[in-house]
Amino acid sequence: xxxxxxxxxxxxxxxxxxxxxxxxxxxxxxxxxxxxxxxxxxxxxxxxxxxxxxxxxxxxxxxxxxxxxxxxxxxxxxxxxxxxxxxxxxxxxxxxxxxxxxxxxxxxxxxxxxxxxxxxxxxxxxxxxxxxxxxxxxxxxxxxxxxxxxxxxxxxxxxxxxxxxxxxxxxxxxxxxxxxxxxxxxxxxxxxxxxxxxxxxxxxxxxxxxxxxxxxxxxxxxxxxxxxxxxxxxxxxxxxxxxxxxxxxxxxxxxxxxxxxxxxxxxxxxxxxxxxxxxxxxxxxxxxxxxxxxxxxxxxxxxxxxxxxxxxxxxxxxxxxxxxxxxxxxxxxxxxxxxxxxxxxxxxxxxxxxxxxxxxxxxxxxxxxxxxxxxxxxxxxxxxxxxxxxxxxxxxxxxxxxxxxxxxxxxxxxxxxxxxxxxxxxxxxxxxxxxxxxxxxxxxxxxxxxxxxxxxxxxxxxxxxxxxxxxxxxxxxxxxxxxxxxxxxxxxxxxxxxxxxxxxxxxxxxxxxxxxxxxxxxxxxxxxxxxxxxxxxxxxxxxxxxxxxxxxxxxxxxxxxxxxxxxxxxxxxxxxxxxxxxxxxxxxxxxxxxx
Numbered sequence: 001x002x003x004x005x006x007x008x009x010x011x012x013x014x015x016x017x018x019x020x021x022x023x024x025x026x027x028x029x030x031x032x033x034x035x036x037x038x039x040x041x042x043x044x045x046x047x048x049x050x051x052x053x054x055x056x057x058x059x060x061x062x063x064x065x066x067x068x069x070x071x072x073x074x075x076x077x078x079x080x081x082x083x084x085x086x087x088x089x090x091x092x093x094x095x096x097x098x099x100x101x102x103x104x105x106x107x108x109x110x111x112x113x114x115x116x117x118x119x120x121x122x123x124x125x126x127x128x129x130x131x132x133x134x135x136x137x138x139x140x141x142x143x144x145x146x147x148x149x150x151x152x153x154x155x156x157x158x159x160x161x162x163x164x165x166x167x168x169x170x171x172x173x174x175x176x177x178x179x180x181x182x183x184x185x186x187x188x189x190x191x192x193x194x195x196x197x198x199x200x201x202x203x204x205x206x207x208x209x210x211x212x213x214x215x216x217x218x219x220x221x222x223x224x225x226x227x228x229x230x231x232x233x234x235x236x237x238x239x240x241x242x243x244x245x246x247x248x249x250x251x252x253x254x255x256x257x258x259x260x261x262x263x264x265x266x267x268x269x270x271x272x273x274x275x276x277x278x279x280x281x282x283x284x285x286x287x288x289x290x291x292x293x294x295x296x297x298x299x300x301x302x303x304x305x306x307x308x309x310x311x312x313x314x315x316x317x318x319x320x321x322x323x324x325x326x327x328x329x330x331x332x333x334x335x336x337x338x339x340x341x342x343x344x345x346x347x348x349x350x351x352x353x354x355x356x357x358x359x360x361x362x363x364x365x366x367x368x369x370x371x372x373x374x375x376x377x378x379x380x381x382x383x384x385x386x387x388x389x390x391x392x393x394x395x396x397x398x399x400x401x402x403x404x405x406x407x408x409x410x411x412x413x414x415x416x417x418x419x420x421x422x423x424x425x426x427x428x429x430x431x432x433x434x435x436x437x438x439x440x441x442x443x444x445x446x447x448x449x450x451x452x453x454x455x456x457x458x459x460x461x462x463x464x465x466x467x468x469x470x471x472x473x474x475x476x477x478x479x480x481x482x483x484x485x486x487x488x489x490x491x492x493x494x495x496x497x498x499x500x501x502x503x504x505x506x507x508x509x510x511x512x513x514x515x516x517x518x519x520x521x522x523x524x525x526x527x528x529x530x531x532x533x534x535x536x537x538x539x540x541x542x543x544x545x546x547x548x549x550x551x552x553x554x555x556x557x558x559x560x561x562x563x564x565x566x567x568x569x570x571x572x573x574x575x576x577x578x579x580x581x582x583x584x585x586x587x588x589x590x591x592x593x594x595x
Contacts, residue, residue: 006032009061011096016057019092025050026205032058035179040200042193043181049205052089055149055179060090062147062177063122064097070144073123076168078155080105080127080276081283086151087125099123106130107276114139128156128164135171142171150196153182153189154322162188169196184322215328216339219352219363224345226371227315228256232263233370234313234341235293241310242286245295246327248316251398256315257295267293298323306330314342317351321358346378 003013003024024032027045035041035058045051059073077083087103094101101123104113110133117124117139124140134140150156156165178197182189193200222230235243247253250271260267268282268291286294287306298318309331318324324342331338342363344352356362 001029003057006057007036008032008057009064011064012057012060012093015093015095016053018095021053025054027051027203028054028057030203030205031055031179031201034201034203035059035177036061038062038177040178040197041180041203042197042200043179043203044185045181045183045203045205051151051181052086053093055151055181056086056090056093058179059123059147059149060094060097060099063099066146068122068144068146069120070141071121071124072144073147073149074142074145074172075123075125075149075151076131076156076165077125077127077151078161080107081279082152083125083127084280090123090125094123101125104130104134105276106133107279110134128161128168131168132164135168143173145172145176147177147179148172149179149181151181153180153192154184154186155326157186157188162192165192183326214337215331216337217328217363218339218341219365220341220343220369221365221367221373222343222345222369222371223373223375224347227343227345228259230343230369230371231256231313231315232260232265235260235265235311236263239310240292241308242289242306243293243311243313244286244306244309244330245293245313245315246318247295247297248318250297252316253295253297257293260293260295265293266291267295269295271297298327310338312338312340314340317342317344317348317355319351321351321354324355325358346373346375349378 001024003016003021006024006029008016027043027049031041031043031051031054035055041055043051043054055075063072075083075086077086083103083105087101090099090101099122100120102113102116102121103125104110104117105127106129110130113130114134117134131140135142150165153165156162178200180193180197180200185193220230231245234240245256247256250273253269253271257267257269268285270279270282274282282291282294285291295315312328312331314324314327318327328338328340331340352363
């Protein structure tokens with residue numbers, strides 16, 4: 001059977017041919033037709049059998065046949081490396097189609113990924129953590145999703161992502177096509193399958209967790225202290241083109257990579273403590289041939305597609321037997337041959353039994369090598385019956401030493417900063433203070449002492465900087481709002497106006513003044529008597545005593561207009577009765593004279 005027989009379109013067939021695909025693998029042959037028909041697919045196949053193409057090709061054909069906007073297909077993977085690899089394959093398969101794809105994962109800044117999402121994406125490849133972050137920030141919209149792919153579901157369970165996966169499933173629309181792929185089917189994954197898939201087509205190519213038959217497996221019994229020597233000698237053999245080495249711990253990966261570099265082998269380490277940039281660079285150098293040996297933890301055990309990987313080395317046997325299958329599955333991909341070599345010391349006998357039980361056969365043992373096993377006494381166990389693994393102890397000791405060095409470096413830096421500050425302070429004390437300019441003494445030339453108390457008070461009065469007085473005003477001018485000044489001005493305003501004196505009547509005016517005084521003295525007893533009379537009589541008397549209105553001619557002279565609606569002119573009293581403005585306390589000598 002060929003890819004044309006599966007019903008794929010010409011642009012996809014052309015891209016597959018450019019990638020060197022000639023005939024579909026068993027998983028592709030059984031999964032692509034039902035996926036093209038829109039059915040849910042449950043694929044259970046060994047890693048390295050071509051599962052990526054089995055779900056990518058149907059997705060590309062479905063999206064190219066229908067028009068739509070937004071994220072229409074979501075592929076969820078457990079690791080960053082697998083997400084990058086799936087994205088690379090989708091870009092290669094969609095080379096001749098107007099399909100846009102993107103990949104998002106943690107460990108790097110999100111801004112470039114967000115910008116790519118804003119431009120528009122049809123297919124999104126993501127890891128659970130970063131997808132949840134961007135979804136909560138409203139950068140990812142899954143309301144228009146048509147196809148959902150969950151790849152390496154059992155690995156999601158091993159890495160603790162199963163709860164994240166269940167939360168993400170709640171964000172997806174109910175009507176969609178689901179493609180589910182996993183190498184193993186533990187009970188937890190089976191429960192997820194039952195709740196997710198609707199009448200799926202089950203595709204199982206190989207027995208669960210069985211390794212690819214084309215891989216040549218070998219086992220070396222070697223002591224823990226001689227593993228690095230044996231590894232270096234085997235990698236230097238001519239038939240080893242490139243090698244992927246697996247260790248249990250991150251510290252072990254760094255140590256093994258360093259030992260290989262000392263032995264003259266180009267090596268690099270890749271694990272979770274490395275930055276995403278460093279991991280991608282190490283993987284790129286390994287694929288290009290710049291690095292011969294790539295030492296990794298189980299982070300690289302799933303989904304990494306390295307063309308023509310010749311050897312896989314298990315420096316430490318894994319705790320989980322299924323992980324062994326995934327490790328050696330990095331070689332022997334796409335029908336190519338490969339070799340898987342495992343090291344086993346006295347403390348790893350239990351792990352070896354579990355692996356052989358899963359495989360259903362024993363791994364061939366190589367006995368003729370320079371460093372055969374010489375230690376046959378296992379290490380002591382802890383209170384829970386677990387072997388105290390020296391690899392873990394070394395990792396803890398290395399982490400402790402790294403923290404100690406970091407703390408020492410921080411203390412040294414703090415001491416150096418303190419010493420520099422003290423030196424600067426000492427230099428500041430030793431340097432003489434800059435000479436300050438002498439203050440000029442104010443000259444008292446032209447200044448005289450105040451002659452009176454008033455002058456002294458005015459001279460020492462504080463000035464108001466907020467409202468400076470104009471330069472032309474006299475600073476000794478009295479305050480115009482003082483009470484006595486206001487009273488004087490009021491009295492001056494309400495005082496009777498004196499007619500302009502005539503020259504011929506000056507003597508008569510002087511003679512009449514005593515008569516006016518006598519009239520006022522006679523009027524005073526009458527006012528006191530009037531206050532004792534009843535109110536009615538007081539009103540009549542006030543009306544009788546009120547002066548008669550002045551004639552019109554006199555009003556004209558005074559300036560009154562005499563029209564209706566105009567304010568009446570004030571009539572001054574001529575009967576000698578005093579008003580409030582004529583009280584002695586308000587009178588001022590400068591407008592009343594006794595002469």
